Structures are given as structure tokens and as C-alpha cells.
Amino acid sequence: MLERQIDFAKYSSIKLGTKLNIKIAQDIDEALNLATNHYLIGKVNNIILHSDGIRIFQLGSEFDYIKDLGDLVEIGARSVSKKVFLYFKKNNLGGVEFLGSLPGTMGGIAKMNAGMKEYEIKNIIHSICINGEWQNNEKINFQYRNSNINGVISALRLKKIDGFDSNLENLFKAMRLNQPKEPSCGSCFKNPPNIPAGKLLDLAGLKGHRIGNMAFSQKHANFLINLGSGKSKDAIDLINMAKSTILKSHNIMLECEVVII
Numbered sequence: 144m145l146e147r148q149i150d151f152a153k154y155s156s157i158k159l160g161t162k163l164n165i166k167i168a169q170d171i172d173e174a175l176n177l178a179t180n181h182y183l184i185g186k187v188n189n190i191i192l193h194s195d196g197i198r199i200f201q202l203g204s205e206f207d208y209i210k211d212l213g214d215l216v217e218i219g220a221r222s223v224s225k226k227v228f229l230y231f232k233k234n235n236l237g238g239v240e241f242l243g244s245l246p247g248t249m250g251g252i253a254k255m256n257a258g259m260k261e262y263e264i265k266n267i268i269h270s271i272c273i274n275g276e277w278q279n280n281e282k283i284n285f286q287y288r289n290s291n292i293n294g295v296i297s298a299l300r301l302k303k304i305d306g307f308d309s310n311l312e313n314l315f316k317a318m319r320l321n322q323p324k325e326p327s328c329g330s331c332f333k334n335p336p337n338i339p340a341g342k343l344l345d346l347a348g349l350k351g352h353r354i355g356n357m358a359f360s361q362k363h364a365n366f367l368i369n370l371g372s373g374k375s376k377d378a379i380d381l382i383n384m385a386k387s388t389i390l391k392s393h394n395i396m397l398e399c400e401v402v403i404i
């Protein structure tokens with residue numbers, strides 16, 4: 144079994160955590176075996192590592208591929224969004240234009256039902272291989288920035304829709320220009336039904352609020368950013384403080400989009 148050391152303070156998008164030895168699954172049997180007592184990560188664009196006692200694994204390069212199946216495109220779960228975006232663009236296929244502006248592996252993206260605006264990965268998924276078995280899209284309960292997928296996603300089959308949309312690509316690129324450049328996980332909280340989480344944080348005076356070197360960005364309050372050598376504990380304290388403040392001020396319980404492990 145392969146192992147590698149990851150320094151989460153460098154590897155994770157929010158630059159938090161410590162050095163850990165993690166296991167690498169080279170085939171589905173290894174992955175299913177590891178999943179019994181290890182936590183599966185993708186590229187750690189949506190995770191805050193808080194516990195250093197956790198056992199972690201990642202899918203190996205065997206899960207990084209793109210295969211044309213005729214009517215569908217099959218993609219290994221370790222493949223990164225940019226690679227899939229470029230493949231679809233090159234082949235003039237639509238539906239994943241947002242993947243050019245959204246970091247992650249296809250496993251993480253499917254699990255999180257990631258997307259931008261009304262464009263979500265569930266719209267283009269035909270089926271997903273979960274714990275070694277293919278399941279059709281209709282059988283999976285995709286929610287806003289989450290899904291009921293429980294276990295190892297090893298591959299996805301995406302629909303082929305004619306026509307890559309460059310206007311959409313540009314729209315998503317433009318959205319990123321207004322967002323903070325400091326290390327983050329993207330949005331920290333999910334948007335409650337009738338009001339964006341960023342607006343709530345702003346109304347509560349939490350825009351720019353800082354504990355240690357972690358802060359809610361001045362540019363966009365729902366981005367929890369690392370100002371340099373921030374600590375996971377400060378991130379968690381800020382999240383908990385924001386939740387209790389918004390509960391008191393608006394009677395709304397904010398739900399994390401970011402996954403804390």
C-alpha cells in the first residue's frame with residue numbers, strides 16, 4: 144500500500160492543518176478496504192483539518208482518467224476539474240463550463256454537488272460508481288452543496304451535450320474576480336433559503352472580523368480566509384461565533400458548506 148506525507152498547511156486550499164501520513168488507494172478494493180476506518184479526501188478545497196489524530200486516504204493516479212464511451216464520458220474520481228473542463232471545451236461539449244473556475248477532484252465535486260449559480264454537477268451526471276457499483280443519477284439524492292452519497296466515488300459518467308458555451312465560461316471567470324484572493328475554501332456557510340449567508344454576516348458586523356490570523360473577508364464576508372499562518376482552532380472559533388451571533392440576531396442556524404474533520 145502506498146503512503147505519502149501531506150502538509151495540510153500547504154496542500155489544503157485554506158492552508159490549515161499539520162503534516163500527516165496518508166494512504167493512497169491504487170484500486171477499488173484497496174479504496175473500499177481503507178474506507179472502513181480512514182477518511183477519504185480529494186484535493187482538500189473544501190475541508191478544514193482540525194484533528195491531527197484522523198486517518199486519511201486519497202485515491203491514486205489509477206483513478207485519474209477520461210474515457211469516451213460514445214454517448215457518455217467516463218471520468219475517474221481523482222481527475223481534477225480543470226482537466227475535465229479542458230476536455231469538454233476541446234470536444235465542444237457543454238454543461239461543465241463552471242468547472243473552469245471551481246477547484247477540486249471529480250469525486251469531491253460529485254459528493255458536494257458543487258456548482259456555480261444554478262449550474263450544478265448533478266445536472267450533467269448520468270451515473271456514479273459508488274462503492275464499486277454504478278448508480279443512476281435519479282437514484283442519488285443531490286442537495287444544495289451536498290448529496291447523500293455515502294462511500295467511495297471511484298468514477299462518474301457525464302452526459303454529452305453539444306456546444307461548449309464560452310459566455311458561461313467568461314461569466315464564471317468574472318464572478319471570481321470579485322472574490323477574495325487569500326487562501327479559503329470558497330463559501331464558508333451555505334446560503335439559507337431567503338438571504339445569502341454573506342449578507343447575514345455583513346448585517347451582523349462580522350465582515351472583516353478576525354480571530355488570530357483567520358478572518359471573514361472584507362471583500363466577501365462568507366469567505367473565511369487565512370491571513371497567513373492561521374490556525375484551525377481560530378477558524379472553528381470564528382465559525383461557532385458567527386453561528387451563535389446569526390442565531391441570536393436573525394433566528395437562523397447557519398450551516399457550514401465547508402467540511403470540518
Ligand SMILES: Cc1cc2nc3c(=O)[nH]c(=O)nc-3n(C[C@H](O)[C@H](O)[C@H](O)COP(=O)(O)OP(=O)(O)OC[C@H]3O[C@@H](n4cnc5c(N)ncnc54)[C@H](O)[C@@H]3O)c2cc1C
Nearest residue numbers: 156185186187188189247248250251252257258296328329
Ligand atoms: C477559491 C475557492 C472557490 C470555491 N468556489 C466554489 C463554488 O463556487 N461552488 C462550489 O460548489 N464549491 C466551491 N468551492 C469548494 C470546492 O471547490 C468544492 O467543494 C469541491 O467539490 C471540492 O473538491 P475536492 O476534491 O477538493 O474535495 P475535498 O475538499 O477534498 O473533499 C470534500 C468532500 O468530498 C468528499 N470526497 C472527496 N473525494 C471523494 C470521493 N472520491 N468519494 C467520495 N467522497 C469524496 C470528502 O470526504 C469531503 O467530504 C470553492 C473552493 C475554493 C478554494
